[in-house]
Amino acid sequence: SQQGEEDPQALSIQEGENATMNCSYKTSINNLQWYRQNSGRGLVHLILIRSNEREKHSGRLRVTLDTSKKSSSLLITASRAADTASYFCATDLSGGGADGLTFGKGTHLIIQP
Amino acid sequence: DGGITQSPKYLFRKEGQNVTLSCEQNLNHDAMYWYRQDPGQGLRLIYYSQIVNDFQKGDIAEGYSVSREKKESFPLTVTSAQKNPTAFYLCASSTLDRGYYGYTFGSGTRLTVV
Numbered sequence: 001s002q003q004g005e006e007d008p009q010a011l012s013i014q015e016g017e018n019a020t021m022n023c024s025y026k027t028s029i030n031n032l033q034w035y036r037q038n039s040g041r042g043l044v045h046l047i048l049i050r051s052n053e054r055e056k057h058s059g060r061l062r063v064t065l066d067t068s069k070k071s072s073s074l075l076i077t078a079s080r081a082a083d084t085a086s087y088f089c090a091t092d093l094s095g096g097g098a099d100g101l102t103f104g105k106g107t108h109l110i111i112q113p
Numbered sequence: 114d115g116g117i118t119q120s121p122k123y124l125f126r127k128e129g130q131n132v133t134l135s136c137e138q139n140l141n142h143d144a145m146y147w148y149r150q151d152p153g154q155g156l157r158l159i160y161y162s163q164i165v166n167d168f169q170k171g172d173i174a175e176g177y178s179v180s181r182e183k184k185e186s187f188p189l190t191v192t193s194a195q196k197n198p199t200a201f202y203l204c205a206s207s208t209l210d211r212g213y214y215g216y217t218f219g220s221g222t223r224l225t226v227v
Contacts, residue, residue, distance in 0.1 A: 004155075033215050042119075042203055042218035043156075088155060096213045098144055098163050100171055103155040 004032075004089040004104035012110040019076040021107040023089030024069075030095035032065055034074050037086045037106070046074075046087075076109075084111045115140045119204050119219035125227050126191070126198065134189045134222045136204035143209040145187035146216065149173060150201040159202075162187055163209060191224065199226050 007022045023032070031050045035043040049056045049065045049072065056063045062075040076083055086108045090101040117138040126132045136145065144163045148156040158171030162181040176195025181187055187206075191198045201223050205216040 035215075035218075040201075040221070040223075042220045043205075043216070045215035045217070048215050096209055097207050097216060098161075098209055099169075100146055100158040100161050101216065102158070103148075105153065105155040 004091050004102060006087070006089055006104045006107040008107060009105070010108045010110070012112060013079060014112050015079055015081055017079055019079050019083070019109055019111075021074045021087050021109070023072045023074070023104060025072075025089075025091050026070065027091075027093065028067075029091045029093055031092045032072050033090045033092065033101065034061075034063060034072075035088045035090060035103075037088065039085075043088065079109075079111045081111050081113050083109060085109060117204060117206050117217050117219040119202075119222050121222060122220070124222055124224045126224060127227060129193045131190055131192050132224065134191070134202055134204075134224070136187045136189065136219060137185055138187075138206045138217070139185060140206055140208075140217060141184070142206035142217070143184070144207050145181070146205045146207075147171075147177075147179065147187070147189045148203045148205065150203060150221075156203060159189065198224055200224060 004023050004025045033048045034046045037043045047058050049063050060077045065072045086106040088106045090103045120135045146161040147159040157173050160179040162168035178190045203221045204219045207216045
């Protein structure tokens with residue numbers, strides 16, 4: 001079963017606007033990660049947030065984690081056309097990812113020029 | 114440059130045939146993983162390996178087999194027992210030490226049954 005579920009399934013915004021995607025999960029985690037996938041390509045790791053962290057930044061990306069609500073959000077600020085992609089959250093139960101990450105179904109983000 | 118290479122990019126299989134997908138990494142990562150992605154779906158774990166000559170089943174291992182004879186290589190065989198093999202297959206690797214930062218993925222192999 002899917003551990004993480006992203007919301008919304010699809011999102012279309014104008015270039016320059018901010019994009020927010022959410023992820024909910026079911027069981028306790030060691031860390032949560034966000035990945036980007038361009039159409040027909042492999043996934044690219046964006047950011048990792050550990051269970052004892054509440055917020056993390058990387059460039060135009062801001063990730064929050066609320067372990068009490070079992071949810072995370074990914075904010076992309078000042079969006080660009082190149083941000084058009086699918087975004088996946090992945091939960092790591094054991095830490096180190098050694099037993100495999102569990103991925104959600106993703107949010108498909110379209111940035112309109 | 115270090116990275117993870119999957120080949121071929123596209124693969125066509127006839128009914129009843131076994132096919133092998135290649136995955137090679139030069140990142141010196143200990144662990145390697147195989148995922149399957151269907152249209153509009155997330156990734157589902159097929160097999161993973163934390164060390165040479167050892168591997169574990171993931172959530173959907175039936176109809177697949179793997180080997181890990183070298184640290185750099187983790188080939189996946191899709192056997193004729195896999196009822197619906199048409200999908201996008203992704204290989205990933207990661208370190209298992211304190212420098213763990215997430216997975217590095219290959220660019221994928223798209224398998225189609227004809």
